[in-house]
Structure formats: structure tokens, C-alpha cells
Amino acid sequence: MxxxxxxxxxxxxxxxxxxxxxxxxxxxxxxxxxxxxxxxxxxxxxxxxxxxxxxxxxxxxxxxxxxxxxxxxxxxAQGHSVDVDLKLPVKTPPPVLFHGTVQTFMASIRRQGLLPGTRRDVHLSATKQTAEEVGARRGMPVVLLVETFPLLRDGYQFRCSDNGVWLLPNVPPKYIRFPDK
CATH class of the missing domain: 1.10.10.970 (RNA 2'-phosphotransferase, Tpt1/KptA family, N-terminal domain)
Structure with a gap:
């Protein structure tokens, strides 16, 4: 069953x-x-x-x-690897968003930033707690902070899915605040 x-x-x-x-x-x-x-x-x-x-x-x-x-x-609501356009409107995000990951990916993220992998977009959370929960699915969570104003200033457009997940095609490392080691 x-x-x-x-x-x-x-x-x-x-x-x-x-x-x-x-x-x-x-x-x-x-x-x-x-x-x-x-x-x-x-x-x-x-x-x-x-x-x-x-x-x-x-x-x-x-x-x-x-x-x-x-x-x-x-x-x-989001997370597709198949080719779809959800037609989510461009929205202004809160000043800070979060991304949950694990230590295994940190060297790559420091080098390349946040990439969507097999998905269509990078997923960002409005709360640190949500990012921690996302990271914890794969081990000890590491939470990255993304200040949105510099991204907006540089022409990035944010979309927000129906369930509150913020979406971007990528986040270069210069826009990510990494935790102290």
C-alpha cells in the first residue's frame, strides 16, 4: 500500500x-x-x-x-527540471534571503555561486529557519545569506512561487554572504 x-x-x-x-x-x-x-x-x-x-x-x-x-x-509550484515557464510575475524581494545547503557544496558555491543544477532556478527562502530545514535534508545545514539590493541594482529579477520560494537563475558568489568557517 x-x-x-x-x-x-x-x-x-x-x-x-x-x-x-x-x-x-x-x-x-x-x-x-x-x-x-x-x-x-x-x-x-x-x-x-x-x-x-x-x-x-x-x-x-x-x-x-x-x-x-x-x-x-x-x-x-517550482523545482522543475522539465522545460516549463510558470509565468510567475517579477517581484521585489525582502532585503535578505537565505539558501540552505551542506558543507560538501561550499567550495563549489564559493567558486561558482549558487547554480540551479538540474532545476530551472536557484531556490531562496525568506526565513533562516526554512533554509536550515532545506539544508538539513542532506546533512548538517549551512545557511547562506543573500542580500537582494545589490542583485536588484545589477539587473537581476526575482520571482516568487505560490508557496513563497524565491527564484533566480543563479546567484554569483559576490552576492552571497558566507558564514565564518
Whole structure:
């Protein structure tokens, strides 16, 4: 039996990275028809009901999913590796944002800055606590501070996903305040 948590993880995988794994087609804005998702999920051997899907969306601790106003379509809020344009508006961020990582990546970040890796954007958090939680998923967290005014001054545009994650294509090292060693 697949738990709701496992189903949520599968949804993230399908809606962010591998819609082809169950034969889904994501439109250019990241949306998938809810009815199609339920049918394709069942076809892949994962029984997912409409009620379970709505519960996952409502109770997701990180609000990873967005429903259209009519609740007929669903998409991942951010974190895609597939080619989508969420059409998130440009917004002015708070003066400071945070990024959670682990020590393993620090040398690379000091050299290259924050890069999206397999995703489309770098993810930044509005709170230090959230960044710590993100970093802790991979080990002892290291929290980096990003002052946003210099980035704005130099022409960078910030977008904010429906669940409050701030997105940028990259953050060069000169804009990152690193913790003391």
C-alpha cells in the first residue's frame, strides 16, 4: 500500500521531473489535467483518488503543488527540471534571503555561486529557519545569506512561487554572504 507521503513524492517527481514516467503531458506553464493525472497514476499502479490528491495539496508542508482556480488542473509550484515557464510575475524581494545547503557544496558555491543544477532556478527562502530545514535534508545545514539590493541594482529579477520560494537563475558568489568557517 502506498502512503499519502509516498504519493506526494511521486507527484513531485511526475510534475517536476518525469511526467513521461506515467505518460503525462505537461503544458508549457506546468499544468496537468487532474482527471488525466488520476487516470495515468492508476495506469502506473498507483491508486490516487481525487480526495487524496486534494488532501496532499492542502496538507503539503511546503505547499509544493498549485491548483487552478477551477481545481481542474494541478502543477508543481517550482523545482522543475522539465522545460516549463510558470509565468510567475517579477517581484521585489525582502532585503535578505537565505539558501540552505551542506558543507560538501561550499567550495563549489564559493567558486561558482549558487547554480540551479538540474532545476530551472536557484531556490531562496525568506526565513533562516526554512533554509536550515532545506539544508538539513542532506546533512548538517549551512545557511547562506543573500542580500537582494545589490542583485536588484545589477539587473537581476526575482520571482516568487505560490508557496513563497524565491527564484533566480543563479546567484554569483559576490552576492552571497558566507558564514565564518
Amino acid at each position: 502506498t502512503t499519502l507521503e509516498q504519493k506526494s513524492k511521486l507527484l513531485s517527481r511526475w510534475l517536476r521531473h518525469r511526467p513521461d514516467a506515467i505518460g503525462l503531458e505537461i503544458d508549457k506553464r506546468g499544468w496537468v489535467d487532474v482527471a488525466e493525472l488520476l487516470v495515468k497514476s492508476a495506469g502506473a499502479g498507483i491508486a490516487l483518488t481525487q480526495d487524496e490528491l486534494m488532501q496532499i495539496v492542502a496538507e503539503s508542508d511546503k505547499q509544493r503543488f498549485s491548483l487552478s482556480e477551477d481545481r481542474m488542473r494541478i502543477r508543481a
